Amino acid sequence: MDPKKIKDTLFLPKTNFPLKNLNHQEIEAKIREKWEKHQVYQKLLEENKNRPSFILHSGPPYANGKLHIGHFLNFIIKDIIIRFQASQGNYTPFLLGWDAHGLPIEHKMLEIYKDKKIDLRPVCHQFALEQAQIQREQLKKLGLFTDFEKYYITSKKEYEAEQLRIFGEMVKKNLIYQGYRPIHWSCGHETALAEAEIEYYEKKDTSLYFKIKLAESPFGKKDISLLIWTTQPWTIPANQLVAVKKTAFYALINYNDECLLILESKISLLEKWNEKKIKTEKVFLGETLLGLTYFHPYRKDTKGHIVDGSDFIEEREGTGIVHLAPAFGMEDFSTAKKEKLTIECPLEPNGLFNEKIAVPELIGKHYSEVNEYVITDLEKNNLIIKKAEISHSYPHDWRDKSPLIYRLTKQWFINIQEIKPDLLKNIEKVKWYPYWTKEKMKQAISNRGDWCISRQRKWGVPIPVLFNNDEPLLIPEIIDYIADIFEKNGSDCWFDDTILPSLQEKFPHLINKNTKLGTDIMDVWFDSGVSHWCVLRK
Incomplete structure (x- = not known):
């Protein structure tokens, strides 16, 4: 058979598309x-x-x-x-x-x-x-x-206007509120971040076991110290409370001729460091320690007291005794609120300590610099039991991968807890491919806290709130009117204040010459998250 004709017996695709010497x-x-x-x-x-x-x-x-x-x-x-x-x-x-x-x-x-x-x-x-x-x-x-x-x-003005109208609808449903709490903060960019903007990477930090001395002499012993673990030594000068787990067992031990308090289950950790058996003087429940006071490690004229931290203390790590700096941690903040303490933020947006830290040597220093200062100072005063470098999962900014901190600040939030039941119900109405993605979405929403939507930047859609004597005006009627102005003129009029005369003329009973415009913008995830409304509706 002629080999050249074999191809004629096969059902091969035919095309005029050239296969050789092709300029793709x-x-x-x-x-x-x-x-x-x-x-x-x-x-x-x-x-x-x-x-x-x-x-x-x-x-x-x-x-x-x-x-x-x-x-x-x-x-x-x-x-x-x-x-x-x-x-x-x-x-x-x-x-x-x-x-x-x-x-x-x-x-x-x-x-x-x-x-x-x-x-x-x-x-x-x-x-x-x-x-x-x-x-x-x-x-x-x-x-x-x-x-x-x-x-x-x-960034188109028509889109921004629709975004404000959605925001106004949320205000009508009481889903927008202003809160004062610690949130993830970028000192480099001087702005808040939401959970969705955070990525976790391994970060090296100093693991520090240090002592804080009790003011009382329980169990008939003098000079008893609490043994505390932290990976953020820079927060120690901002300490206001110490927490223990009231249902856990703690021990009074003799460690190198010092009386220390620690979780009973963690005594073996000290024995490993000391390479010898440690004498246990007494074992007791954590509730025994509640209400005891201690000397603040930096404010010599200040005493803190011990509170219950059962909601967040985990016995598998640390010493079971946690130092709380309410300006730099959510659990710390919530516990301090329950104790009705005055809470202020001693850290400026750029990461420098201000006078509220009440430690003169630290004012004007960056928190990262303070980290080394605190470690050196505690070592000098023989207050460190163990120091080591560890690598652990830590929150970073998704944009530039820089590490974040928790910082107490006033921000605007969407009340996710209010709408969470409806969100979970609506998940059931959707067909999911593959099916396991449904459970993943349910878990994500179930664990989601309220959404911090305010950012301290310039390039974005402004949160349409006005202030009279620092009191916020968040009124749907005003927001809708602002949206109409944005649709015509764009949002730049908010940042150059040219919108104020129109607002004063329209709402003279609410807005006067002393009224100020808010300076926060919305999280860009809000911008893209409402695109279904801004685009599909039309």
Whole structure:
């Protein structure tokens, strides 16, 4: 048989597409031009407009830099779904969009114009638009089944106006409140972060076992010290309380001729360090220690007292005795509130201690610098039992991967607890593929606390709150009016105060010449999170 004719007996695909000496970029460009010229997507959309809808809403990628492989994978999967549904005769509008606000763009502009005085918001806006266009051109090369001339950007005035109207609806439902509590804080960027903006990485810190001396002499012994463990020594000068677990067993021990209090189960840890058996003087329940006072390690004229920390103390780590600095920890703060203590933040937004720390040597020092100061000072006073370097999981800023701290500050929150039952019910109404993602979403929502939505930056949508004598005015009627102004003029009028005369004229009984505009902006995750309302509704 003639070998040249064997191929004629096989069912091989036939194509005019050249397989050799192919200029891929040139061919791809011609194919895209053909699709655009004949408006294939638009014509199919028009043909199917009265048929059942299949809406796959595309959440906006961030307009900062070129797209990466993760973006392409995401869009290709969406494109496959859209094309399939369109082939089934469904109406499949697929609208691209871009998230244009936020710290990365603001930070980039501050770097570019660091030696120049600029109006920050206009240059941020222009940069975001440029980046969105770069990404749009990248997506064109994917041949997505969409109209590249129709898209949304979260910095557009119409979008910002709709975002404020949603916020106003939440205010009507009493879902927005201002709270004073410790939250994750970036000292480098001087702003709060929400849980969704935090990533956990391994971080090296100093593990410190140190002593705090009791003011009383329980159990007939003098000079008894509490043995406490921390990985954040810089918080020790801000101590206000010490906590124990009232149902746990503690022990009074003799350690190198010193009387120490520690969890009974942790005596073996000290024996390992000391390489010899430790004498136990007495074993008792933690509730025995409640109410006892101790000398503050830095404020010599101040005493703290021991409280119950059963809700958060875990016996498997530390010594079972926890030092509490209410300005720098949520459990610390909640416990201090129960004790009705006065709580103030001794740390400025940039991470420098202020006069509220009440330790003159620390005022003006950065907390990271104070960390070394405290360790050195405790060593000098023979108050450290054990010091070591450890690596542990620690919260970092998702943007620049810098470590975060908890810092007491006043912020705006969405009351997630109020709507959580409805969120969990609605999960049951959704078909999930694969099924296990349903349980993952339920767990995430069940564990989610209230959402901190305020940020202390410039490039974003302002939280539409006004202040009369430091009292917030959060009124739906005013918010809706502000949204109407934003839709016409954009949100820059909020930051240059040109919106105030209009507000005073419209609401003279509420707003006067002494009224001030709030300075916080909304979390950019709120911007993108409401895109379904701002875009799909129209």
